[in-house]
Amino acid sequence: MKYSLVLVALLSALSLSAAQQSASTTIGTNNEIAVNDMQSSDQACQCNDIQNVTDKSEPVLKKNNTMLISVVGQGVAPMNTASPAQAYALAKRAAVADAYRLIAEKVKGVRIDGQDLIKNMMVKRSTVRTSVSAMVRNANVVETTFKEGLCEVEMEIVISHAQFK
Amino acid sequence: MRSRNGNSYFSRTVQVTLLLLYSFALQADEYLISYRYLVKDTILYNETLQISKAMQKCSGSPYEYLILETRDDKNLKEIITQNNQEFIEYLHKLGLNVVHNSKTSNYQYSETTILTLKTSCFKVDFNDNSVKISALK
Numbered sequence: 001m002k003y004s005l006v007l008v009a010l011l012s013a014l015s016l017s018a019a020q021q022s023a024s025t026t027i028g029t030n031n032e033i034a035v036n037d038m039q040s041s042d043q044a045c046q047c048n049d050i051q052n053v054t055d056k057s058e059p060v061l062k063k064n065n066t067m068l069i070s071v072v073g074q075g076v077a078p079m080n081t082a083s084p085a086q087a088y089a090l091a092k093r094a095a096v097a098d099a100y101r102l103i104a105e106k107v108k109g110v111r112i113d114g115q116d117l118i119k120n121m122m123v124k125r126s127t128v129r130t131s132v133s134a135m136v137r138n139a140n141v142v143e144t145t146f147k148e149g150l151c152e153v154e155m156e157i158v159i160s161h162a163q164f165k
Numbered sequence: 166m167r168s169r170n171g172n173s174y175f176s177r178t179v180q181v182t183l184l185l186l187y188s189f190a191l192q193a194d195e196y197l198i199s200y201r202y203l204v205k206d207t208i209l210y211n212e213t214l215q216i217s218k219a220m221q222k223c224s225g226s227p228y229e230y231l232i233l234e235t236r237d238d239k240n241l242k243e244i245i246t247q248n249n250q251e252f253i254e255y256l257h258k259l260g261l262n263v264v265h266n267s268k269t270s271n272y273q274y275s276e277t278t279i280l281t282l283k284t285s286c287f288k289v290d291f292n293d294n295s296v297k298i299s300a301l302k
Contacts, residue, residue, distance in 0.1 A: 076207045089207045089250075097204040097278045098256065101265040128269040137260025 066160045069106055070142070073099025075151045091142060091151035099141075099155035104134035107159060192294030194242055194289045195301075200256050200282040206275055214253075215284070216242050217251040223286035231255040235296050241289055244296055252298075256282050259300055 061067045075094025077087035110130050117125040136157070143154040197219050202212035233248045245252045262283065265277035290297040 074207060078208050092201065092214065094204045094207050097280050098190045098207065100261065100280060101278045102262045104263045126271060130267045132263065134263050135260055136263055138258065154237040
């Protein structure tokens with residue numbers, strides 16, 4: 001009887017240790033697989049990005065040609081509005097300004113300044129400033145949507161080569 | 166003494182009458198208009214539209230116009246207030262200066278966009294039921 005109890009205890013201990021080992025190996029392999037999958041997907045993404053960059057050449061405005069630029073500006077209504085109509089009007093105005101800014105950025109470009117302050121081998125402050133200054137005329141609002149306080153304005157502008165002479 | 170055409174008095178009277186009628190029917194003025202608004206973090210602030218009558222004659226020729234319907238109103242400010250949306254769209258069509266600045270400091274982003282129409286001269290023709298606003302170039 002005593003021997004049988006000892007035998008049962010030994011067998012249960014062995015089976016428990018074997019189960020733990022198998023579980024740890026499966027977890028490890030799963031993690032490895034997941035990591036490998038992520039690495040492979042990252043590599044695939046990078047490759048796709050590179051391919052997209054090489055395939056999609058930026059449109060260039062050639063001589064005697066015109067180009068259509070389309071942007072979507074976003075604006076939000078302030079909290080303290082008198083009526084939904086006022087909220088819509090204000091949000092639309094903000095969205096139009098955003099669309100104008102996007103057109104200016106696309107056509108004229110953006111100036112970017114960066115500044116990092118490092119003290120005692122640590123980054124104390126990191127600042128990036130962007131600025132755009134342009135004159136935009138003859139831009140047309142194509143579509144306006146207003147959903148849940150966010151106004152989106154789709155704006156288009158046709159630019160021609162002659163305008164940049 | 167009679168003139169060669171025989172009825173100079175009548176023709177002069179007609180001319181003067183037509184001139185008077187034309188001047189009463191059409192009253193052209195020149196106005197200085199400026200427009201500016203600021204958008205900070207996608208919220209609109211400080212929208213200002215300044216309208217004042219020009220004290221000096223403006224140079225330039227009209228190139229883009231807007232016709233607003235009125236009911237025999239000669240006050241441009243009131244007319245524009247009543248047709249605010251159309252007039253602002255017209256100003257956008259004329260062209261606005263865009264100045265945009267953004268700042269990202271310690272991963273916190275803020276931006277400011279200012280749209281401005283610098284003070285420009287507009288020719289305004291008041292008619293009976295409409296007003297014609299033309300930008301001068």
